[in-house]
Amino acid sequence: MSDGKLALVIGAAGGVGFETARALLRHGWRVRAMVRDVARAPRLDGAVWVQGDxxxxxxxMTAARGAAVIVHAVNPPGYKNWPKLVPAMLANTIAAAEAHHARIVLPGTVYNYGPDVMPVVREGDAQNPRTKKGKIRVAMERALEHSKARVLIVRAGDFFGPHAGNSWFAQGVVKPGAPLKSVVYPGKRDVGHAWAYLPDFAETIARVLDRESDLARFERFHFGGHYFERGVDMAECVREAVGAPRLPIRGFPWLAVLALAPVVPLFREMAEMRYLWRRDLKLDNFKLVRFLGAEPHTPIITALRETLIALQCLPGAQRSELGAEKELALIV
Structure with missing residues (x-):
């Protein structure tokens, strides 16, 4: 049986897990945060860290005892061996949720969709992915839908934020650890792209969970986030956030990635995802806004400044109140 507002966050040291745990704490939840190595866990005031795989x-099963919610925000170590590890991890979460009558929360991705449903994607649209990870994500959602557990999926575009270290933004758009000398934009400049500021995304999950009695057993919502009809405007906003309007905006080295894709697994996966940067993709958040009344939305320049400060890309910038905590989370 669940013990009131207790949430288990699996993968709480990662970007989505950490921010979701923080949001749940703000909303009065008690949080049990599970990681593989408690000794390396970031600071998260109010949470109870537990070690587990x-x-x-x-x-x-043990960590989920008493939980009303299980946030499944975990990925394989080093993001390797997805076909084998990801289904097994989810199966364990489903079993624990069914045994303890908890709702599973899964952060959704746009990898599930192919070009057939673009440019505007709604919750009920067909999922015909083009990538291997996309097919795995579709299988995950089907497994959840066919389970006996209550499920909430909130889907968003590419993440950025103080804790989103493993992301296109932190690994492909800017170079962390030093003042920016340029910005890289991976997509076609005039093609629309959706971004999700992690603190807003996590706040959305917490607000939806506050309405548990109004949720269906299996529920999907799309998070609109920051959508740029002209994708390169995201890079223009980075310029504004750092106060450097003439900062060069460079293209992504797709030719090199494509050439090395046959021999470099990471590049092969990146090449599969290229279509997401070459076509408009906007997540329709009508259902979410109708449910909540409004979607949490931090102004883009504020969101980017917080992100760039945490990534140490703004020289001399004042650390926010949570600056040290954010830096530690990125290291973990």
Whole structure:
């Protein structure tokens, strides 16, 4: 049985897990944060850290005892061996949720969709992915839908934010650790692209969970986030956030990625995702706004400044109140 507002966050040291745990704490939840190594866990005031492996069914079952919600925000170590590890991790979460009558929260991605449903994607649209990870994500959602557990999926575009270290923004758009000398934009400049500021995304999850009694057993919402009809405007906003209007905006080295894709697994996956940067893709958040009344939305320049400060890309910038915490989370 669940013990009131207790949430288990699996993968709480990662970007989505950490921000979701923080949001749940703000909304009065007690948070049990599960990671593989508690000694390396970031500071998260109010949470109880527990050590466990998402691949171990017993660890997940024990950690979920008393939980009303299980946030499944975990990925394989080093993001490797997805076909084998991801389904097994999810199966353990489903078993624990069914046993303890908890709702599963899964952060959704746009990898599930192919060009057939673009440019505007709604919750009920067909999922015909082009990538291997996309097919795995579709299989995950089907497994959740066919389970006996209550499920909430909130889907968003590409993440950025103080804790989103493993992201297109932190790994492909800017170079962390030093003042920016240029900005890279991976997509076609005039093609629309959706971005999600992690603190807003996490706040959305917490607000939706506050309405548990109004949710269906299996529920999907699309998070609109920051959508740029002209995708390169995201890079223009980075310029504004750092106060450097003439900062060069460079293209992504797709030719090199495509050439090395046959021999470099990471480049092969990136090449598969290229279509997401070459076509308009906007997530329709009508259902979410109708449900909540409004979508949490931090102004883009404020969101980018917070992100760039955490990534140490703004020289001399004042650290926010949570600056040290954010930096630690990126290291983890």
């Amino acid at each position: 998402a691949m171990c069914a017993e660890d997940v």
